[in-house]
Amino acid sequence: QVEEVEGISRSTIEDNRRCRTPVSNLLSFPQ
Numbered sequence: 001q002v003e004e005v006e007g008i009s010r011s012t013i014e015d016n017r018r019c020r021t022p023v024s025n026l027l028s029f030p031q
Helices: 002-021 022-030
Strands: none
Touching: none
């Protein structure tokens, strides 16, 4: 269960960063 929790926490952290900083992502990776 620990491995699953770690994977979920990592995925949630990545999603939170993307959702929290959409502007920075666009500026960092303008397409």
